[in-house]
């Protein structure tokens with residue numbers, strides 16, 4: 001029992017380490033940051049990147065003039081920020097892409113989304129059978145039991161992934 005626990009903990013630590021080495025941090029808009037001034041085509045910015053589960057977006061902006069609203073597709077398309085999934089207002093906000101699919105972000109200030117301050121980030125699986133693996137960084141507190149229950153099957157996949165990362 002004690003051994004099992006030790007093993008589990010060491011695996012969790014390894015998963016955390018692997019998560020760190022695997023995650024890519026993207027500053028949205030690169031040096032221009034999150035802006036409505038039109039220097040950045042965010043669709044263009046996102047289009048040439050391969051986002052994966054566990055990657056991190058950083059929104060840097062002046063929070064007197066902008067914010068970040070994560071919205072659903074409809075809100076993205078219509079620039080409607082009235083019912084956001086999440087709101088960020090710090091001015092240097094990190095968002096972990098914790099699952100596959102589209103993440104839509106717009107600025108909630110009037111006219112900014114319409115001016116192009118909106119981004120659709122699509123998170124694709126690296127390969128089809130790796131898709132359910134989530135990075136430890138995406139886990140808020142309290143989800144450790146989930147990791148334990150998923151440990152057995154995800155471990156092999158994760159190990160392979162980590163080892164392939166180390167090989168580079």
Ligand SMILES: [Cu+2]
Nearest residue numbers: 066107109112
């Ligand atoms: Cu704005």
